[in-house]
Amino acid sequence: METLLQQANHMAPVSTEALALYLCQGENMLEQVNKTLRGRSDLSRLLGGNPEQMMFDNHRYHFDFMANVFEFQAYDMLVRMVPWVYRAYINHGFSADYFVVELEAWLTAINNFMAEDGDTVAGVYDFLLKNHGRFVDLASQKTWDDIEYPPGDDTEGELFYQYLLAGDFKECFTLGRNLLESSSSLEHLYLDIIQPSMYRIGRDWESGRISVAKEHLASAIVMRLLATIYPLLQPPPADKGTVVVTAAPNEFHEIGAWMVANTLELDGWKTLYLGANTPRSALLSLIRSEQPKVMALSIAMPFNLRHVKSIIDTVRGLPPSERPCTLIGGQVFRLSDRLQGALGADGYAGNCATAKDMVKKWWETAQ
Numbered sequence: 001m002e003t004l005l006q007q008a009n010h011m012a013p014v015s016t017e018a019l020a021l022y023l024c025q026g027e028n029m030l031e032q033v034n035k036t037l038r039g040r041s042d043l044s045r046l047l048g049g050n051p052e053q054m055m056f057d058n059h060r061y062h063f064d065f066m067a068n069v070f071e072f073q074a075y076d077m078l079v080r081m082v083p084w085v086y087r088a089y090i091n092h093g094f095s096a097d098y099f100v101v102e103l104e105a106w107l108t109a110i111n112n113f114m115a116e117d118g119d120t121v122a123g124v125y126d127f128l129l130k131n132h133g134r135f136v137d138l139a140s141q142k143t144w145d146d147i148e149y150p151p152g153d154d155t156e157g158e159l160f161y162q163y164l165l166a167g168d169f170k171e172c173f174t175l176g177r178n179l180l181e182s183s184s185s186l187e188h189l190y191l192d193i194i195q196p197s198m199y200r201i202g203r204d205w206e207s208g209r210i211s212v213a214k215e216h217l218a219s220a221i222v223m224r225l226l227a228t229i230y231p232l233l234q235p236p237p238a239d240k241g242t243v244v245v246t247a248a249p250n251e252f253h254e255i256g257a258w259m260v261a262n263t264l265e266l267d268g269w270k271t272l273y274l275g276a277n278t279p280r281s282a283l284l285s286l287i288r289s290e291q292p293k294v295m296a297l298s299i300a301m302p303f304n305l306r307h308v309k310s311i312i313d314t315v316r317g318l319p320p321s322e323r324p325c326t327l328i329g330g331q332v333f334r335l336s337d338r339l340q341g342a343l344g345a346d347g348y349a350g351n352c353a354t355a356k357d358m359v360k361k362w363w364e365t366a367q
């Protein structure tokens with residue numbers, strides 16, 4: 001991984017003009033890539049019997065992802081993401097050869113639709129193709145979310161995870177409530193029990209060990225839990241001001257943002273929590289009408305980064321008296337060291353506890 005990161009760092013950045021052309025020709029290139037792949041006589045082998053739609057979705061994700069890599073010059077994000085893509089698709093039946101065929105199809109499309117203006121973009125695809133074997137190797141290695149518990153472990157974290165796998169809301173609720181009664185720490189429940197369990201569930205899905213339905217079941221249980229456990233606590237008077245917390249446009253991961261919202265509310269903030277996938281214009285008009293002190297945005301998926309940058313840019317352009325501090329967080333920031341700075345937010349926090357600390361510091365400074 002380190003060697004690849006170093007090599008990637010030496011690749012030429014994609015200019016604003018080349019990115020604009022890549023975006024403008026996106027639909028044409030997508031159509032050509034889809035057509036090339038559909039025309040393959042060995043398509044069924046490449047897809048491992050999966051529906052063609054899964055491949056079309058992947059091509060669109062790929063295009064949106066690459067646009068973000070180019071915009072933020074985040075080649076480290078590319079190197080960290082590709083093994084994930086390989087792993088997830090290979091574990092769900094795709095052949096590793098599919099990626100070679102796909103990347104070659106993109107390269108041909110780039111040459112057709114971008115000509116010499118696409119040289120730097122083509123260079124990135126050459127890099128991916130040249131290192132295909134390394135990416136296949138990396139895909140089989142352990143990652144940060146391979147959380148292993150010894151067999152027979154009966155810690156609360158392991159039990160909670162097992163209850164989630166079993167789809168047992170009642171047991172999850174009882175465990176959560178008992179923990180809260182004994183420690184009174186919502187952050188302990190969130191950070192040491194629920195969060196790692198959900199990371200494990202994600203890894204299980206990625207490795208093909210559990211179905212999409214089981215993953216949805218686990219997230220639904222956690223959301224029911226967030227809604228039912230939190231009211232057992234008494235938030236203090238909301239006298240610090242208003243914060244708006246939301247997941248980014250097109251961002252369906254909302255559990256992390258919800259934890260941030262509850263944690264801030266328990267710290268005395270009036271918290272407007274908007275949930276998943278809030279459209280840009282709706283969010284901005286709420287910011288103008290409510291004039292919160294903080295706008296907190298959650299991002300898990302790399303293809304949503306550009307939307308978030310554009311929201312932050314707009315908020316930064318508001319008159320100082322109406323401009324909230326902007327706070328960002330979410331799993332996308334594991335993929336690149338560049339992103340925290342590149343999005344232009346006032347702060348980044350890695351979890352709901354550090355988010356609370358940062359917002360508190362801003363509030364104390366403003367007093």
Ligand code: B12
Nearest residue numbers: 198202252253254255256296297298329330349351352355
């Ligand atoms: C549940 C889940 C879903 C659910 C979400 C349901 C919901 N209502 O939230 C659904 C089914 C919708 C979903 C969809 C998808 N998912 Co999903 N999902 C997950 C899963 C299993 C758990 C997410 C979660 O709740 N984690 C627990 C929370 C508490 O952790 P957290 O998000 O990190 O939040 C903490 C911190 O990051 C921070 N934080 C978070 N937000 C913010 C915001 C601010 C302001 C601050 C300061 C801090 C902060 O504080 C939080 C609390 O401490 C993860 C696995 C994982 N590793 O998390 C995959 C995962 C994130 N999903 C993944 C993928 C690929 C997808 C899909 C593309 C799948 C698909 N093919 O359709 C789509 C994308 C949809 C979209 N456009 O957003 C991948 C992402 C891979 C990658 N490298 O990018 C993961 C990692 C799974 C995996 N291992 O492969 N997913």
